[in-house]
Amino acid sequence: MRSVTHPYIEQLLDFYVWAAPLYDASAGGAHDRAADRLAELAAVEPHEHALDAGCGTGLVTHRLGGSPAHGGYALGVDISDAMLHVARADRPAGSGAVFAPMDAHDLVLRDATFDVVTMGQLLPYLVSPDVALAEAGRVLRAGGRIAVSCQRRSLCTAAEARFFAILEEMGGGFRIPRLPDYHDHFGEPWALQALLEQAGFERVSTTQMVIGNHTPDAKAWVDLMMQAGPYPHALLSLLQPAGRARFEQRVAAAMEELGETAYTYHRAFTFAVARRP
Ligand SMILES: C[S@@+](CC[C@H](N)C(=O)[O-])C[C@H]1O[C@@H](n2cnc3c(N)ncnc32)[C@H](O)[C@@H]1O
Numbered sequence: 001m002r003s004v005t006h007p008y009i010e011q012l013l014d015f016y017v018w019a020a021p022l023y024d025a026s027a028g029g030a031h032d033r034a035a036d037r038l039a040e041l042a043a044v045e046p047h048e049h050a051l052d053a054g055c056g057t058g059l060v061t062h063r064l065g066g067s068p069a070h071g072g073y074a075l076g077v078d079i080s081d082a083m084l085h086v087a088r089a090d091r092p093a094g095s096g097a098v099f100a101p102m103d104a105h106d107l108v109l110r111d112a113t114f115d116v117v118t119m120g121q122l123l124p125y126l127v128s129p130d131v132a133l134a135e136a137g138r139v140l141r142a143g144g145r146i147a148v149s150c151q152r153r154s155l156c157t158a159a160e161a162r163f164f165a166i167l168e169e170m171g172g173g174f175r176i177p178r179l180p181d182y183h184d185h186f187g188e189p190w191a192l193q194a195l196l197e198q199a200g201f202e203r204v205s206t207t208q209m210v211i212g213n214h215t216p217d218a219k220a221w222v223d224l225m226m227q228a229g230p231y232p233h234a235l236l237s238l239l240q241p242a243g244r245a246r247f248e249q250r251v252a253a254a255m256e257e258l259g260e261t262a263y264t265y266h267r268a269f270t271f272a273v274a275r276r277p
Pocket residue numbers: 012016031035053054055056057058059060077078079080083102103104105119120121122125126
C-alpha cells in the first residue's frame with residue numbers, strides 16, 4: 001500500500017497505534033473543532049464526491065456530507081489501521097462515509113473523479129507533500145476544490161516553546177527519525193498558499209482559528225504534549241519512570257519562571273481553500 005518509504009513512517013504508525021483512542025478528545029477537543037471548520041469550508045453538496053486524504057479517525061470525513069441518496073459520497077483514506085479502526089467504529093448517526101487504507105502519495109483512484117479533496121492536518125506528516133498534492137490535483141475534476149488545514153506552529157505559547165526546547169536538548173542523544181524542519185512552517189498562511197500554488201491550485205484563500213487552554217500541572221502537561229506528534233511521543237516513551245519523573249520536575253521548574261502563562265497552550269490552525277484549474 002505504501003509507495004514512499006522512510007524510517008519516519010514506522011514511527012508515525014506506532015504513534016497512531018498509541019494515539020488513536022485519545023485523538024478525538026485530545027487538547028480539549030481541538031481536532032474536533034478544526035475538523036468542523038474544515039468541513040464547513042469544504043462545503044460539500046449532497047450530490048458531490050469528496051475524498052478526505054489522511055482522514056485519521058474520520059472527524060472531517062463524517063462531516064463532509066456527500067449523500068448516497070443524492071449520488072454523493074465521502075471516502076476517507078489513511079495509512080494508519082488504528083486511526084481507520086476508530087473512524088469506522090465511532091460513526092455518528094447519519095454518516096455515510098466509507099474508509100479505505102491508502103497512501104496519500106499514491107492514491108489508487110481514477111483521474112478527475114472527485115469534486116472536493118480535504119486534507120486535515122496531513123501535509124506536515126508527509127514525506128513528500130508535493131507528491132500528495134499532485135495526487136489530489138489528479139483525482140480532482142477540473143474546477144474541483146481542495147480544502148486543507150495545518151497547525152500554525154509560530155503561534156505556540158511561551159510554555160510550549162520552553163517545553164520543546166527542553167525536548168530538543170534531551171533528544172540530541174537519540175537517533176529518532178524526523179522529517180525536515182521546514183515542515184513545521186506549513187501552517188504559516190504564506191507557506192500553505194505557496195505549497196498549493198506550486199502544486200498548480202489557484203484562487204487560494206486562507207483563514208485562521210486559535211484555541212487556547214492550559215493543564216493543571218507538569219504531569220498533565222507532559223501527557224498532553226506526548227499526543228502532539230510522533231517525535232515527542234517517541235522520545236518520551238524512551239524514558240523509564242524515574243527518568244520521566246525527572247523530566248516532569250524539569251518542566252515544572254521551567255514553568256514556574258513563566259508565572260501566569262505556565263502550562264498554557266495554543267492549538268492554532270490555518271485553513272486554505274483553492275481550486276484546480
Ligand atoms: C494529525 S492526523 C489528522 C487526522 C484528520 N485528518 C483530522 O483532521 O483530524 C494525521 C493523519 O494523517 C495520516 N497520514 C500520515 N501520512 C499519511 C499518508 N502518507 N497517507 C495517508 N495518511 C497519512 C496519519 O495516519 C494520521 O491519521
